[in-house]
Amino acid sequence: MTKQEVMRQVRQAKSAHIRWRAYAQAMVAGLDVEDEHAPIHHKECSFGKWYYGDGARTFGHWLIYKDIEDSHELLHALYKKIYEACKAGKTRQAQQLTEQLIGISRTLLDAIGLLEEEIRETEEELF
């Protein structure tokens, strides 16, 4: 891939994460959201599929890439609690946890921002 293509792939992965977050927020707001739109497991969401698929093939050895994994796993662990709170009818608790989820999501996006910075600074022929 060219560097431009790699950057586009990362942007699409970020976008997929933001879409996932929107579905999670909509569920907490009381909308009927299909599980497939906001999967609980971190390897089943679209971002996770990219991260453990094409992303791992391209950046698997980069330390900055590996740092992203922790934020993403924590995010899904918290989402599991939110999901369970929603199913148990504990709406207030789910709303409070969602605020935390958004905070971790922004941290994840900051971490991805560093990956993008690293890509920009890497020579074209290394992709």
Added chain:
Amino acid sequence: MVHTHTAHDPVLDHSRRMTKEEALRQVRLAKSSHIRWRAYVQAMVAGLKIEEKRAPIHHKECDFGHWFYNDGFRAFGHWQIYQDVEYSHELLHAVYQLVFNACGNGEQARAAALAEQLVGISHSLLEAIALLEEEMQASSQELF
């Protein structure tokens, strides 16, 4: 893809001076480890069970602190901008101590409010580090 950032990476070889490019990459890795630390703090505040080693309280014990007081100090210890980064980082850990205590006392609302401040200071720290990167870019020095 052959570009790797592993334990054999020259950036992680502490025995020699770094090129500017390597030094900049080392700073990016340090930023990345700080952001990972922040994610663990946020997860703890959200009620997840987090091992203390994932989000150390003392500012010299987190991965960013390890870099800052070792390789970072060797390369930039005499730079004023480097010293300015230290203040934000120390303040961040002082606030984290408050967050940690609030969580330990079951004061979730207070912990969440403090965590918001912590994220704000984290952004200040990242801005301070960006200035360090700017200074490195502008430096005529080729080896650090």
